[in-house]
Amino acid sequence: MNSPNELPSDPEVATREGERGPQSVSAKIQDPPPLPVLADGLFVHSTRPTGAAAPFEADVLLPNINCKKCTLQIVQFMAEHAFNNPGGYTYHHCANLQITADPSKPLDKGWPAER
DSSP states (O other): OOSGGGSOOOOOEEEEEETTEEEEEEEOOOSSOOTTOOOOSTTOOSSOOOSSOOOOOOOOOOOSOOEEEEEEEEEEEOTTOBOBTTTBTEEEEEEEEEEOOOTTSOOOTTSOOOO
């Protein structure tokens, strides 16, 4: 995205009432994910790792576009978590990127024009 203001809303979250207020239960996964979401539902698990856990890693294909200042946001849903203000039931990690399209491939459709 060209600006953090263009980022989509956080996923819809189901909650239950806990001892100290609402607790997150699950978040809606979009399959297939709509633009501008590149991937959704990575690393779904319902138990905590025991001992040393391997890192969670994934290769995500960036769109073949030209973008001088795009924002890439990672949204991490937290189950069994109280509401955080701001942030809700998710942690957010952002990075600004410059993407240069591969001229040997067609430009990906549906993305904002270069800014």
